[in-house]
Amino acid sequence: MKTLPLECYYIIFYNLHHDYKNLFSCALVNRHWCRVIIPILWSKPNLKDMRLIRIFLLTLNVNEQALLVPFKITLPDHPKPLFEYTNYITSINSYYLHYGVKFWLACGGFEMRKLDKIPHELENAIESSLVTMLLRTSKNLKSLHLNEIICNQLIFENLHENTTVTSMNLGKISDDFKSKAIDLLVKILYTKSTLTSLNFGSNKLEPGEMKMILEVLYKNTTLNSLNFNSSQILVLERKE
Numbered sequence: 001m002k003t004l005p006l007e008c009y010y011i012i013f014y015n016l017h018h019d020y021k022n023l024f025s026c027a028l029v030n031r032h033w034c035r036v037i038i039p040i041l042w043s044k045p046n047l048k049d050m051r052l053i054r055i056f057l058l059t060l061n062v063n064e065q066a067l068l069v070p071f072k073i074t075l076p077d078h079p080k081p082l083f084e085y086t087n088y089i090t091s092i093n094s095y096y097l098h099y100g101v102k103f104w105l106a107c108g109g110f111e112m113r114k115l116d117k118i119p120h121e122l123e124n125a126i127e128s129s130l131v132t133m134l135l136r137t138s139k140n141l142k143s144l145h146l147n148e149i150i151c152n153q154l155i156f157e158n159l160h161e162n163t164t165v166t167s168m169n170l171g172k173i174s175d176d177f178k179s180k181a182i183d184l185l186v187k188i189l190y191t192k193s194t195l196t197s198l199n200f201g202s203n204k205l206e207p208g209e210m211k212m213i214l215e216v217l218y219k220n221t222t223l224n225s226l227n228f229n230s231s232q233i234l235v236l237e238r239k240e
Contacts, residue, residue: 009036017043042088043140047096050104054078056130059086059137063154064129071122084137091143092134094127095171098147101126128152135162145169148177156184160191167197167225182209189216189223197225 013033016023017040027037045052054076065075101123128149134141135158144165149155150173159165173181182205188195205213205228217223 006036009033010040013037014040017041020046038083038085039088042083042085043090045085045089046100047093048099048103050100050107053100053104053130055081055085056133060129060133061136064133064136067125067129067132067152067154071125073122073126086134086137087139089134089138090140091145092131092141093145094131094147094149095145097127097130098123101130124149128155131155132158135159135165139164141165143167143169145171147171148173148181150184151177151180156188159188163194165192166194168195169199170201170203172201173203178203179209182212186212186216189213189220193222196222198223199227 009032013023013026013036016026020041023037023041027034027041057075058078058080060075068075105122105126131146131149132152132154135155141162141164144159144167146155146168147170150159150170170181170185189198217226
């Protein structure tokens with residue numbers, strides 16, 4: 001019997017990409033199927049799954065681990081995964097990642113805690129280290145949904161160097177971080193030539209911030225989709 005071309009296997013298995021359980025079972029049949037299925041399984045993984053968080057933590061390098069040192073977290077000490085799973089991820093949503101981190105911490109990643117008692121600084125540190133790692137390791141990353149963790153210097157540096165991300169959405173950013181986030185975003189728009197889609201979400205924009213954005217958009221030649229969604233744009237009234 002002739003073997004099907006690789007492309008045919010991919011089409012067949014991609015039709016199961018929402019059926020994680022059966023797709024995973026197919027990956028265990030043989031190595032050939034496994035090579036086809038793993039990239040499909042990991043293209044859009046469930047970031048709320050704390051088992052996924054454990055795998056991500058095994059992939060952190062020294063700089064990314066350094067963000068967690070002040071919190072004295074004991075990282076998983078299992079062997080590194082056989083596959084470079086994060087290489088296949090195509091999108092990151094920090095909203096879902098946030099809950100994956102909370103569940104991991106609450107179930108023993110730090111110490112037994114109630115979800116509402118976990119320090120915000122600890123959650124932010126882990127999320128920042130994981131997003132930094134994903135920006136560094138994923139060769140297929142196209143879409144980012146980030147909140148105020150975009151203000152982290154390591155994330156900014158890796159985002160600046162990344163050449164695959166084409167779409168970015170900003171989640172709700174608190175007033176304490178908004179000014180810095182807008183400043184970093186403007187720098188990205190000045191220098192990042194791969195970004196073609198940008199969504200500001202529901203963030204309130206001051207006149208000065210809007211002016212900075214308009215100035216960089218005037219000079220940007222790659223962006224072809226811009227969405228202010230439900231953003232509030234404050235307008236200064238002219239004094240008579």
